[in-house]
Amino acid sequence: MTKIYIAGHRGMVGGAILRQLEARQAQGAALELINRTHAELDLTDQAAVRDFMQAEKPDVVILAAAKVGGIHANNTYPAEFIYENLMIEANVIHQAFAAGVTKLLQLGSSCIYPKAAPQPMAEDTLLTGPLEPTNEPYAIAKIAGIKLCESYNRQHGVDYRSVMPTNLYGPGDNFHPQNSHVLPALIRRFHEATRDGLEEVTIWGTGTPRREFLHVDDMAEASLFVLDLPKAEYDANTDPMLSHINVGSGSDISILELAQLVAQVTGFAGRITTDPSKPDGTMRKLMDISRLKAMGWQARIGLEDGIDETYRWFLENHDTART
Ligand SMILES: NC(=O)C1=CN([C@@H]2O[C@H](COP(=O)(O)OP(=O)(O)OC[C@H]3O[C@@H](n4cnc5c(N)ncnc54)[C@H](OP(=O)(O)O)[C@@H]3O)[C@@H](O)[C@H]2O)C=CC1
Numbered sequence: 001m002t003k004i005y006i007a008g009h010r011g012m013v014g015g016a017i018l019r020q021l022e023a024r025q026a027q028g029a030a031l032e033l034i035n036r037t038h039a040e041l042d043l044t045d046q047a048a049v050r051d052f053m054q055a056e057k058p059d060v061v062i063l064a065a066a067k068v069g070g071i072h073a074n075n076t077y078p079a080e081f082i083y084e085n086l087m088i089e090a091n092v093i094h095q096a097f098a099a100g101v102t103k104l105l106q107l108g109s110s111c112i113y114p115k116a117a118p119q120p121m122a123e124d125t126l127l128t129g130p131l132e133p134t135n136e137p138y139a140i141a142k143i144a145g146i147k148l149c150e151s152y153n154r155q156h157g158v159d160y161r162s163v164m165p166t167n168l169y170g171p172g173d174n175f176h177p178q179n180s181h182v183l184p185a186l187i188r189r190f191h192e193a194t195r196d197g198l199e200e201v202t203i204w205g206t207g208t209p210r211r212e213f214l215h216v217d218d219m220a221e222a223s224l225f226v227l228d229l230p231k232a233e234y235d236a237n238t239d240p241m242l243s244h245i246n247v248g249s250g251s252d253i254s255i256l257e258l259a260q261l262v263a264q265v266t267g268f269a270g271r272i273t274t275d276p277s278k279p280d281g282t283m284r285k286l287m288d289i290s291r292l293k294a295m296g297w298q299a300r301i302g303l304e305d306g307i308d309e310t311y312r313w314f315l316e317n318h319d320t321a322r323t
């Protein structure tokens, strides 16, 4: 029986990973899944995380808990983004090690790469230039997470792996009007405009930045794919000082094109305008996914289908969704 702790199991990604592991259980896999809500275990609390890890002694840890938000939240609450993420990573990774956990997977983000990184961004562009200012504190914490894993691997011979997701979306997302990422924000704004018969919807920034989107079910599948890789295979495809793996869909679109897609899915027929007083952030951050592709994984859910499914989820779960 393998005992797996999923940190952040009520979040969008952690929830999708939990669903896929439960499906494996239902098919007879010998898995024991353990989790704690944020209220039950605050991962920024070192002593609480130590006591939890010592009491549970999981075999595997999946770290999908983090302080997460879109461009406005990152820009407005930088202290929370750097402090909470550093604490969560340091506590979970160190206390997992102290409790004898030899296998761990943590999630970073595509914002770890320099603002001016050549496109598509390969893993080895890490730490080659200045970061995007709107999310530098969050990115620094995410880079620290990668380096924590690499350092424990090098010094202690454990097997801690890192995946770097592109922009994610899907069921369970946060639809808050200000603090969410662009896709859930636009789904909500276009839905409400259609419902209220508005003639115009305004999107933030110039509409020209490009983003690469990946459905959360693809992300959960990629995370488990990387976690399941035999160590020899993982090691053969990575470097001890550069051990993270990009996860993306392989293509990007402009924010204006994204808005047009969301308008179509939600049935909005009015005008789309831009608000250049809001930040654009990075102009482009397309992931180079050749490393993961060579290992044998590729995304399956197309953007239009994914938005359609997410919109239906939003309509059906409006009362309980994070809005
Ligand atoms: N969403 C995206 O577009 C992207 C996400 N990622 C990364 O993927 C991972 C998962 O993100 P996602 O699922 O979208 O985020 P969510 O916000 O949906 O989920 C994060 C989860 O972490 C929990 N959490 C936060 N702080 C604490 C804490 N101090 N103690 C315990 N639990 C805590 C949250 O609980 P609660 O809500 O109760 O606080 C929530 O359940 C993160 O590492 C994120 O950085 C990377 C790239 C893109």
Ligand SMILES: C[C@H]1O[C@H](OP(=O)(O)OP(=O)(O)OC[C@H]2O[C@@H](n3cnc4c(=O)[nH]c(N)nc43)[C@H](O)[C@@H]2O)[C@@H](O)[C@@H](O)C1=O
Binding pocket: 068, 069, 070, 071, 072, 074, 109, 110, 111, 134, 135, 138, 166, 167, 168, 178, 179, 180, 181, 182, 183, 185, 186, 203, 204, 205, 209, 211, 255, 278, 279, 280, 281, 282
């Ligand atoms: C995943 C990634 O997410 C964050 O980076 P980001 O990609 O810039 O995030 P975003 O999804 O919030 O915005 C994408 C683009 O879209 C534009 N945009 C238009 N209209 C809305 C809008 O209504 N809301 C939002 N949020 N953005 C909008 C917005 O101006 C920007 O040009 C990181 O901080 C960090 O957390 C991280 O790793």
